[in-house]
Amino acid sequence: MDNNFPHESAAKHVTGEAVFVDDMLINEQMLCGRVVYSPHAHARIKSFDLGAARQVPGVHAVLSYQDIPGHNQMGPVVQDEPCLAEGEVHCIGQAVFLVAAESGEIAFEAARLIHVEYEPLEAILTIEQAMAKNHLMGAERKIECGQVDQALQEAPHRIRGRLHTGAQEHWYLETQISVAVPGEGDEMTVYSSNQHPSEAQAIIADVLGIRRNDVRVEVRRMGGAFGGKETQANHVAAWSALLARTTGRPVKIRLFRDDDQIITGKRHPFLIDYEVGFDESGLIQAVHVELNSNGGMATDLSFAILERAMFHADNAYFIPNMRIIGRVWKTNQPSNTAFRGFGGPQGMVSIETMIDRVARYLGRDAAEIRALNFYGKEPRHITPYGQAVENNRLAIPHERLIQSAEYQQRRREINQFNAENEFYKKGMALSPVKFGISFTTSFLNQAGALVNVYQDGTVLVNHGGTEMGQGLHTKIYGIAADEFGLSADRIRLNATDTAKVPNTSATAASSGSDLNGMAVKNAIDILKSRMIPVVVEHFNHIHTGNKTRPQDIRLHNNLIYDHHQPKRMISFREAVVMCYLKQISLSATGYYRTPDIHFDREKGRGKPFHYYAFGMAITEVFLDTLTGYHQILRTDILHDVGDSLNPAIDMGQIQGGYIQGVGWCTTEECKWDEKGNLLNHSPDTYKIPSIQDIPKDFRCQILEGYPNPKAIRKSKAVGEPPFMLALSAWLAIKDAVSAVADHRLEPHFSLPATNEVILLAVEELRQRMKETILV
Numbered sequence: 014m015d016n017n018f019p020h021e022s023a024a025k026h027v028t029g030e031a032v033f034v035d036d037m038l039i040n041e042q043m044l045c046g047r048v049v050y051s052p053h054a055h056a057r058i059k060s061f062d063l064g065a066a067r068q069v070p071g072v073h074a075v076l077s078y079q080d081i082p083g084h085n086q087m088g089p090v091v092q093d094e095p096c097l098a099e100g101e102v103h104c105i106g107q108a109v110f111l112v113a114a115e116s117g118e119i120a121f122e123a124a125r126l127i128h129v130e131y132e133p134l135e136a137i138l139t140i141e142q143a144m145a146k147n148h149l150m151g152a153e154r155k156i157e158c159g160q161v162d163q164a165l166q167e168a169p170h171r172i173r174g175r176l177h178t179g180a181q182e183h184w185y186l187e188t189q190i191s192v193a194v195p196g197e198g199d200e201m202t203v204y205s206s207n208q209h210p211s212e213a214q215a216i217i218a219d220v221l222g223i224r225r226n227d228v229r230v231e232v233r234r235m236g237g238a239f240g241g242k243e244t245q246a247n248h249v250a251a252w253s254a255l256l257a258r259t260t261g262r263p264v265k266i267r268l269f270r271d272d273d274q275i276i277t278g279k280r281h282p283f284l285i286d287y288e289v290g291f292d293e294s295g296l297i298q299a300v301h302v303e304l305n306s307n308g309g310m311a312t313d314l315s316f317a318i319l320e321r322a323m324f325h326a327d328n329a330y331f332i333p334n335m336r337i338i339g340r341v342w343k344t345n346q347p348s349n350t351a352f353r354g355f356g357g358p359q360g361m362v363s364i365e366t367m368i369d370r371v372a373r374y375l376g377r378d379a380a381e382i383r384a385l386n387f388y389g390k391e392p393r394h395i396t397p398y399g400q401a402v403e404n405n406r407l408a409i410p411h412e413r414l415i416q417s418a419e420y421q422q423r424r425r426e427i428n429q430f431n432a433e434n435e436f437y438k439k440g441m442a443l444s445p446v447k448f449g450i451s452f453t454t455s456f457l458n459q460a461g462a463l464v465n466v467y468q469d470g471t472v473l474v475n476h477g478g479t480e481m482g483q484g485l486h487t488k489i490y491g492i493a494a495d496e497f498g499l500s501a502d503r504i505r506l507n508a509t510d511t512a513k514v515p516n517t518s519a520t521a522a523s524s525g526s527d528l529n530g531m532a533v534k535n536a537i538d539i540l541k542s543r544m545i546p547v548v549v550e551h552f553n554h555i556h557t558g559n560k561t562r563p564q565d566i567r568l569h570n571n572l573i574y575d576h577h578q579p580k581r582m583i584s585f586r587e588a589v590v591m592c593y594l595k596q597i598s599l600s601a602t603g604y605y606r607t608p609d610i611h612f613d614r615e616k617g618r619g620k621p622f623h624y625y626a627f628g629m630a631i632t633e634v635f636l637d638t639l640t641g642y643h644q645i646l647r648t649d650i651l652h653d654v655g656d657s658l659n660p661a662i663d664m665g666q667i668q669g670g671y672i673q674g675v676g677w678c679t680t681e682e683c684k685w686d687e688k689g690n691l692l693n694h695s696p697d698t699y700k701i702p703s704i705q706d707i708p709k710d711f712r713c714q715i716l717e718g719y720p721n722p723k724a725i726r727k728s729k730a731v732g733e734p735p736f737m738l739a740l741s742a743w744l745a746i747k748d749a750v751s752a753v754a755d756h757r758l759e760p761h762f763s764l765p766a767t768n769e770v771i772l773l774a775v776e777e778l779r780q781r782m783k784e785t786i787l788v
């Protein structure tokens with residue numbers, strides 16, 4: 014079957030018919046919920062008075078932590094995140110009170126009348142401040158291979174450095190939202206925009222002090238998530254459920270954009286210290302790298318994210334002696350959280366900056382130094398944590414991309430352009446991606462499904478994954494249609510529902526289709542194993558001659574037939590009715606767990622990933638050194654998705670991931686004042702990429718002819734890996750800045766490379782040029 018069909022909701026998205034949580038018709042009883050949050054980064058709550066707020070006509074509830082019937086907790090892994098602040102507040106944006114009222118205006122008015130007395134305390138806002146106070150979130154982590162200190166000592170050349178990487182706001186188009194609808198007794202149904210409905214269910218039950226079998230969480234679709242709804246959507250879900258439980262009415266909480274940006278965590282900023290040792294040829298011999306992340310006020314997923322950063326500090330390169338230290342620092346900021354790549358980008362940028370510097374130090378082309386250091390054949394195929402890089406696909410896209418992008422030719426043209434222009438410069442860079450697929454917490458790699466076949470021959474598929482725009486449901490359509498031999502119009506994908514498929518993992522780590530696709534296939538296999546004997550018996554009963562055997566049966570074109578004797582044929586629908594009359598169950602659950610993955614945190618060794626996804630990009634930029642204005646002139650991408658489950662969807666993920674990465678690398682900058690107030694919390698000051706930021710010439714290709722033996726239908730996960738291809742854009746800008754000094758001096762650079770960072774780098778470089786000439 015041709016799987017290149019558009020997103021299953023594409024038409025609905027465009028016409029506005031797609032139902033998001035905010036579009037749901039509940040009833041006229043529904044109340045509007047509002048979160049009242051801390052204005053202080055760190056303070057003691059001396060006293061509060063909710064009396065005046067509760068008096069406002071139209072107000073149905075004003076709650077503090079004292080009104081929580083269950084456990085005042087919503088930490089996903091570690092129980093260090095109160096549902097509502099108790100005693101102290103630990104960041105600006107931390108929820109302290111909740112209001113439910115008949116309208117948003119009334120809720121706002123009530124919030125204004127809440128009286129709180131805070132005693133401000135000293136706040137820690139940056140990684141540096143946390144380091145100075147030794148304010149660690151937990152124990153330091155380490156992964157090490159070889160003899161690092163000795164190899165560094167013996168290396169002919171060494172470079173040290175420090176790199177800052179910035180936060181990134183998720184900027185999902187649909188802000189955090191949840192509607193909670195109380196039922197009879199303890200029942201609570203919650204419609205949540207959420208990547209992790211099972212965890213929302215658990216936290217809601219815990220906060221309300223009820224059992225999980227009374228809580229049902231449903232997710233139809235999200236208007237974008239990008240990791241921002243992996244844990245933090247649970248907060249809004251729990252708050253709405255708490256208000257619904259108290260008032261006995263449906264309650265909706267939808268965060269305003271500014272509140273969403275102030276309240277929720279971001280991509281972790283990192284402070285990276287490194288030392289790299291290498292020889293004359295540019296071959297890396299040893300690396301010592303320390304990854305320090307800003308965790309914010311609570312643990313959230315910080316350690317899993319740190320771990321993934323550490324697993325990607327090698328990116329695509331074999332480093333025989335490598336020490337990777339990881340630390341999470343606790344600060345008075347909202348708890349930082351999952352964001353596409355999940356620490357991978359921060360890990361990769363550390364080695365990419367090292368390689369770039371090695372090349373500049375040796376006066377060589379960085380693309381060459383990269384290829385020289387790629388993982389290769391034995392013994393250059395073992396990662397610092399001991400996993401072998403199998404089915405390595407780095408050499409293929411490198412060779413092809415250098416050719417198809419006319420890298421050498423364009424390099425000469427760029428040099429020419431730079432020689433002829435004093436203030437305009439161009440730069441170009443290649444960067445690879447090798448991204449490990451699987452949750453690094455091994456037990457999370459499991460999924461379930463429930464497939465129902467109805468007597469009219471239609472199929473309803475339930476699985477534990479959630480749809481956030483990435484096209485998971487579309488891919489599952491393709492899988493279910495292929496496995497049943499049915500046209501897509503016979504199949505419907507249900508909203509994700511904890512009552513249909515329990516105990517699911519978050520849809521994250523790019524493994525949504527790998528895990529849920531397999532679980533759905535498993536359920537369909539079970540159904541086919543029940544239906545086929547009935548069909549075989551029927552054929553052998555009505556036909557004489559050679560007997561049909563189960564292995565002769567094919568399902569295709571909405572038909573079931575014997576492929577040796579095609580006249581023995583029955584429609585899928587007739588077969589279903591026949592099974593029903595024979596009292597055969599037409600509903601099955603499916604299950605999948607990823608085999609053979611493990612990791613020992615103490616030893617820092619194991620096989621955390623089922624396989625790796627590979628990709629490569631070459632980006633060329635134009636830079637105006639007088640303003641810092643830059644533009645991506647051309648990007649060539651070759652990305653490995655195995656046998657694509659849906660090329661149109663995969664292409665969207667590759668292009669979208671790259672552009673979102675460009676945002677992190679260039680214009681997206683979160684700024685805070687010295688009190689911890691986020692200064693840019695709306696689109697007028699926080700700059701995500703827009704139409705003009707798309708490369709003028711964007712040549713994206715899927716690597717064809719390299720099936721992945723490890724995943725459903727030989728496909729590969731694609732959700733996150735392309736994000737990191739954008740490092741080529743960051744490196745290309747650095748290359749253009751470096752051209753200011755004719756590549757004889759190296760610019761100082763951080764991430765994101767905003768216009769300001771670029772201008773400062775250019776000015777600093779010009780200053781050093783003067784000094785160098787004077788000496």
Ligand code: MTE
Nearest residue numbers: 238239353481482483521522523524525732
């Ligand atoms: N694509 C869209 N359109 N919207 C999203 O929110 N999230 C990304 C990626 N692609 C996202 C997206 C993230 S962070 C992940 S982990 C994967 O999709 C999750 O979905 P998958 O596992 O089905 O690829």
Ligand code: MOS
Nearest residue numbers: 240352353521522
């Ligand atoms: Mo994605 S950051 O794993 O939700």
